[in-house]
Amino acid sequence: MNLRDLRYLLAVAEHGHFGRAAEACGVSQPTLSVQIRRLEDQLGVALFERSSKSVSPTPACDRLLGHVRAAVAETDAILAAARDLRDPLAGRFRLGIIPTLAPYLLPLVFAPLHEALPALEIEPWEDQTGALLERLRAHELDAALLATEVEGPDLASMVLFSEPFLAGLPPEHPLATRPVVAEEDLAGDILVLADGHCLRDQALAACGRSGALGGSLRAASLSTLLNMVAAGYGTTLIPGLAAGVAEDSGIVLRPLAARAGRQVRIAWRSRFPRRAAVEAVGAVIASRLRGFSEAAARGSWS
Amino acid sequence: MNLRDLRYLLAVAEHGHFGRAAEACGVSQPTLSVQIRRLEDQLGVALFERSSKSVSPTPACDRLLGHVRAAVAETDAILAAARDLRDPLAGRFRLGIIPTLAPYLLPLVFAPLHEALPALEIEPWEDQTGALLERLRAHELDAALLATEVEGPDLASMVLFSEPFLAGLPPEHPLATRPVVAEEDLAGDILVLADGHCLRDQALAACGRSGALGGSLRAASLSTLLNMVAAGYGTTLIPGLAAGVAEDSGIVLRPLAARAGRQVRIAWRSRFPRRAAVEAVGAVIASRLRGFSEAAARGSWS
DNA sequence: AGGTTTCATAGATACAGTCTATCGCCAATG
DNA sequence: CATTGGCGATAGACTGTATCTATGAAACCT
Incomplete structure (x- = not known):
């Protein structure tokens, strides 16, 4: 029939x-x-x-x-x-975002995304890199914003922008008097996030250390970490997008001598059929953040 | 698609x-x-x-x-x-029946029809010949039981059984003393049904008259007519199947000399696709009425 | 590295849907 | 009563497409 x-x-x-x-x-x-x-x-x-x-x-x-x-x-x-x-730029789009990026990036890009892609219903999902990749592979996310490279032939990624790190110091810290801080000078009293955060490993690597301070601190969020630094418990590396929030909490920020930083990428399954949506979302974010890395590196982060 | x-x-x-x-x-x-x-x-x-x-x-x-x-x-x-x-012997079957047949035939054949064709939902529709033919042609009936031949190439019909007429007399009527009544002897005071009933024309024709009594009676139903005869207002011709009811109303019945009667047919649209259902219904009715005409003509109608 | 699994592709084939042309039937008409 | 027109059915040819087998490409497992 x-x-x-x-x-x-x-x-x-x-x-x-x-x-x-x-x-x-x-x-x-x-x-x-x-x-x-x-x-x-x-x-x-x-x-x-x-x-x-x-x-x-x-x-x-x-x-x-x-x-x-x-x-x-x-x-x-x-x-x-x-x-x-039919429009790949329409419908639900589940976007994973790492916790050291979400609170600072989302407010910047949410409105531009909605304006440029009004039919795309973006659902942010905040979790650590490992969990995001798991969900991505399980088709529970359509794409993810990460600060690491992705591995394996089933995934692909694209750099959206570079985010420089900044030295975050208590106001009374000796280094706070310098206009520029060398990464390795922070190694002595650097505070980092808990296990699982990509920023933890990147910060340690940037200042030449392989392990963290002796288990004394397991900051679950960047917000906690900032408060700890502001209270004088140590120094840290702060991703450029968080500069504004960091300053508000009373931390002194300084550019880094070696320009340590990270690259923010959008990752997706290589077979994902809505490639156009991924690229459109990536393009909007990249466009919104254009020129950001240079400005942040110069210290003009406000 | x-x-x-x-x-x-x-x-x-x-x-x-x-x-x-x-x-x-x-x-x-x-x-x-x-x-x-x-x-x-x-x-x-x-x-x-x-x-x-x-x-x-x-x-x-x-x-x-x-x-x-x-x-x-x-x-x-x-x-x-x-x-x-798929089974043509299943489903709704709208069957028209003329009023001088329905009350006497239906009780006889309804149970056998249901037994022989359990899947056929027979819906009787009682009306006069003209109206039935109209509905038949309009596809509002699937078949009709009539006592006349049907005309036109769009309709077909098949005789199911012959129904003899009987003389219906008031008990005190002079003719009631005879064992057999001649049709033309009834012409003098015959009562017939109202216009539109085929029985009216057939009764008048049988006793050699072309018109009815001077508009004095317009009996709408056979039942009315029987009561009129029983009350002594005249004589009539009674279809064989109504013999039992007629006797119950106190009428004297007599066989007719010339064996006047009518043929009961089933009629259908010649293009009607469920011919099998028509034939099955006809066969059941014919089988139930087999031998009826001879018995009725002999006067053994009880 | 080799074999296995899985989906995609290529080329051949058979079937099904569609067309035009025509038939047969019926009815209306002169 | 023969003719004409309308309508659905039928016949035969053609075209497109769904399907098959055989094979390719990529990924995965041993």
Whole structure:
């Protein structure tokens, strides 16, 4: 049985006339005669009572017409829904974001994203890199914003912008008097985030250390870390986007001598069909952050 | 778009695997690959994200699946309903019956019809010949039981049984003393039904009259007529099947010398597709009434 | 590294849908 | 009563498409 035949059936039932029904369907009259006959054979039911003056549905046909109309309506609904979904820049877009980025990046890009891609319903999902990659591979995320490279042939990524680190110092710290701070000078009393945060490893690597301070601090969030530094418990490396918040908490910020930093990327499954959406989201973010890395590195982060 | 493709889509969505879905559909794997791809092209929407390890529906596909399932379910419903309707001896059967036949024939044949054709839901429709033919031609009846021949190439009919007339007399009527009554002897004081009843014309014709008594009586039903005769207002011709009821009302019945009577037929549109149902109904009625005409003509009508 | 699994592609084939042309039937008409 | 027109059915040719087998490409596992 074919959907086309069902439409033919509806047309004949509606017009009560093979010729006019054929015209309405855009086919020839014999086509309808043959197809309706075939349909009757397949169903084992006479659908129309033909005479030279009228073509009227049999009672059996009347009983079937409801289902036929419903089936045709559903397929029309499929086509209509597909039309709505056709735009890859529309619909839900689940975007993972790491915790050291989300609170500072999202306020910057949310409005531009909504403006540039009004049909895209972006659902941010905040978690650490490992968890995000897991969800990405499990099709539970459409893309993720990370500060690390991704591995494996099933994933792909693209750099959106570079985010320099800044030295974060308590106001009374000796280094706070210098205009520029060398990364390795921070190694002595640097505070870092808890395990799992990519920023932890990157900060330690930048200042030449392989391990953290002896388990004394397990800051779960950058916000906690900033408060600890502001209270004089040590120094830290602060991602450029968090500069404003860091200053507000009373921390002194200084550019770094070696320009340590990280690259923020958008990652997706290499087979993800809505590549266009990923690229559009990436483009909006990159555009919003254009020139940011240079400005941040110069220290003009306000 | 094709229903087959929709079934393929459901299979792939269900199995998450082209090979197994193909097996379930009874086609080869390349067939599914090609058809799903074509469907994606037609809808303009990516339906599955393929990799060598998994085939998972896209969010767009998830949204469409509901409609797809509904469409396929409706077509299955069409097939199922057609299976039920396939038997021409099943379903509604609208049967017209003339008023001088219905009250006496229906009680006789209703049970045998139901027994012989349990799936046939017979809906009797009582009206005069002209109205029945009109409804028959308008497809509002499937067949009709009449006592006249039908005219025109669009209708056909078949005699089911012969129904003799009997003389119906008041007990005190002079003719009541005779064992057999001649039709023409009734002409003097015969009472007949109102216009439109075929029995009216047939009774008048049988006793050799062309018009009725001077408009004095317009009996709308045989029952009224019987009561009038029983009350001594005149004589009448009574169809054999009504003999029992007539006797119960106190009328004297006598066989007719010339064996006047009428033939009861079943009529249908010559193009009516459920000829088998018509013939089955006719056969049951004819079988139930077999031998009736002879018995009635002999006067053994009890 | 080699074999296995899985989906995609290519080319051949068979079937099904459609067309034009024509027939047969019926009805209306001169 | 013969003719004409309208309508659906049928025949035969053609075209497009769904399907098959065979093979390719990529990823995964041993």
